[in-house]
Amino acid sequence: xxxxxxxxxxxxxxxxxxxxxxxxxxxxxxxxxxxxxxxxxxxxxxxxxxxxxxxxxxxxxxxxxxxxxxxxxxxxxxxxxxxxxxxxxxxxxxxxxxxxxxxxxxxxxxxxxxxxxxxxxxxxxxxxxxxxxxxxxxxxxxxxxxxxxxxxxxxxxxxxxxxxxxxxxxxxxxxxxxxxxxxxxxxxxxxxxxxxxxxxxx
Numbered sequence: 001x002x003x004x005x006x007x008x009x010x011x012x013x014x015x016x017x018x019x020x021x022x023x024x025x026x027x028x029x030x031x032x033x034x035x036x037x038x039x040x041x042x043x044x045x046x047x048x049x050x051x052x053x054x055x056x057x058x059x060x061x062x063x064x065x066x067x068x069x070x071x072x073x074x075x076x077x078x079x080x081x082x083x084x085x086x087x088x089x090x091x092x093x094x095x096x097x098x099x100x101x102x103x104x105x106x107x108x109x110x111x112x113x114x115x116x117x118x119x120x121x122x123x124x125x126x127x128x129x130x131x132x133x134x135x136x137x138x139x140x141x142x143x144x145x146x147x148x149x150x151x152x153x154x155x156x157x158x159x160x161x162x163x164x165x166x167x168x169x170x171x172x173x174x175x176x177x178x179x180x181x182x183x184x185x186x187x188x189x190x191x192x193x194x195x196x197x198x199x200x201x202x
Contacts, residue, residue, distance in 0.1 A: 015046035028095035056154035
């Protein structure tokens with residue numbers, strides 16, 4: 001039996017699935033299986049997006065609160081539903097423990113300031129997330145700090161041209177929208193109080 005097992009399947013769609021893997025020693029990884037679906041060329045699109053995520057995370061290597069890309073042959077070949085995924089379809093990244101933003105009951109006072117700083121660090125490395133309108137892509141870590149996941153739509157820019165600036169502005173706009181919403185509904189810094197934190201695990 002493999003030392004890695006699929007612990008949970010988070011998403012199945014036309015591009016494949018996203019899973020959490022657990023090692024016998026308790027370590028966790030996130031695995032994206034870019035197998036595609038029934039639609040023509042969906043596998044090609046899925047693998048393109050997986051490579052896009054890998055490229056972005058490689059550019060962000062060493063940045064805290066962003067998952068690192070991982071290479072582990074045992075995790076790549078762990079079976080799901082009795083089937084072993086094709087090696088070329090698999091992309092592994094760190095598991096970030098925490099609570100997805102929509103499920104957080106409280107947020108630290110400085111949560112959105114720290115999120116602004118984290119997004120700015122992405123931009124400083126030439127990476128735009130491009131999917132921050134999806135609230136579950138923002139994680140409230142166990143320490144209360146924000147983390148970001150799901151970089152399959154992320155773009156890597158070598159120059160700070162018009163496209164890069166526009167994408168940066170979109171990332172910032174979505175963070176601002178979340179700040180306004182979560183402050184208004186009582187989970188943000190105006191109500192959470194000092195030291196408030198999202199509870200539970202993602």
